[in-house]
Amino acid sequence: MFTFDYRDVSFAHKVGFSSSPKDEFDKHMHHFYELIYFVRGEVDFHVEGISSPVNPGDVVLIQPGQFHFAEVNRSREYERYVCKVPEEILSPYLRERMARLKPFFVHCESLLPILNDLDSYAEEFLESEEDMRALCCSRLTELFIRLCKEENANIEETKNSVAHDLVNYIETHLGEKLTLESLADAFHYSTSYIATSFRREMHVSIISYVRGKKIMAAHAMILHGVKPSDAATMMGFSDYSTFFRSYQKMLGVSPSAGRKASQGPGGGEE
Numbered sequence: 307m308f309t310f311d312y313r314d315v316s317f318a319h320k321v322g323f324s325s326s327p328k329d330e331f332d333k334h335m336h337h338f339y340e341l342i343y344f345v346r347g348e349v350d351f352h353v354e355g356i357s358s359p360v361n362p363g364d365v366v367l368i369q370p371g372q373f374h375f376a377e378v379n380r381s382r383e384y385e386r387y388v389c390k391v392p393e394e395i396l397s398p399y400l401r402e403r404m405a406r407l408k409p410f411f412v413h414c415e416s417l418l419p420i421l422n423d424l425d426s427y428a429e430e431f432l433e434s435e436e437d438m439r440a441l442c443c444s445r446l447t448e449l450f451i452r453l454c455k456e457e458n459a460n461i462e463e464t465k466n467s468v469a470h471d472l473v474n475y476i477e478t479h480l481g482e483k484l485t486l487e488s489l490a491d492a493f494h495y496s497t498s499y500i501a502t503s504f505r506r507e508m509h510v511s512i513i514s515y516v517r518g519k520k521i522m523a524a525h526a527m528i529l530h531g532v533k534p535s536d537a538a539t540m541m542g543f544s545d546y547s548t549f550f551r552s553y554q555k556m557l558g559v560s561p562s563a564g565r566k567a568s569q570g571p572g573g574g575e576e
Contacts, residue, residue: 312435314392322384333375338392340368347384350377353409355470365411371522387421469507483542534561
């Protein structure tokens with residue numbers, strides 16, 4: 307079992323050993339693609355208000371900006387491959403195809419040879435991180451292309467109705483000022499019902515979720531050349547200092563650092 311983590315690419319083959327009862331972990335969202343190939347264990351995944359148990363050979367695909375977490379029976383070994391790549395590595399055409407995919411895939415054993423190759427690369431090329439990264443990018447691109455040909459069929463998924471409806475509404479109104487009161491009015495529910503139902507189903511407060519989605523959307527804009535202050539305004543932040551603190555807390559860098567990264571060597575003016 308190993309982890310390769312260099313620059314903006316991560317590939318890991320992991321096994322978890324724990325005797326604690328079934329528990330949740332990794333409740334978060336991020337700005338890169340994450341693919342999890344399930345080998346063994348007992349896990350329920352939750353992605354943007356959709357839940358499903360996963361079985362050996364199944365794949366979970368998490369798009370940039372999607373909130374997700376897993377509930378794991380830690381009394382059993384949890385073995386999985388975890389691949390993380392930024393949007394910039396994939397072509398616009400492939401990203402457009404992937405945007406239409408659902409999060410859960412069954413019987414994806416045909417992808418295992420690619421993951422096994424990455425296993426072998428870890429031993430053969432580990433001394434050269436640049437070589438390893440180039441090989442990872444190549445094989446992971448192939449993996450995503452092949453995933454686009456797989457069928458999201460016969461999946462035992464559950465849509466958590468209230469949370470799923472709220473998630474869809476928030477996604478299409480991200481640029482607006484979204485408060486607990488405005489969301490309750492939009493769905494004709496009480497604020498307490500909205501807050502309690504969302505937290506029960508998503509395991510996070512609705513306000514934290516909204517702020518995270520806004521930061522992820524702003525980050526995507528910044529990566530495509532939008533000024534941080536403009537991205538903050540477009541996402542409904544009236545106070546740039548609040549946006550700055552939230553962005554830095556969530557992504558670990560300042561908005562201007564994110565912008566410089568998007569412009570490559572030399573950066574640019576704020």
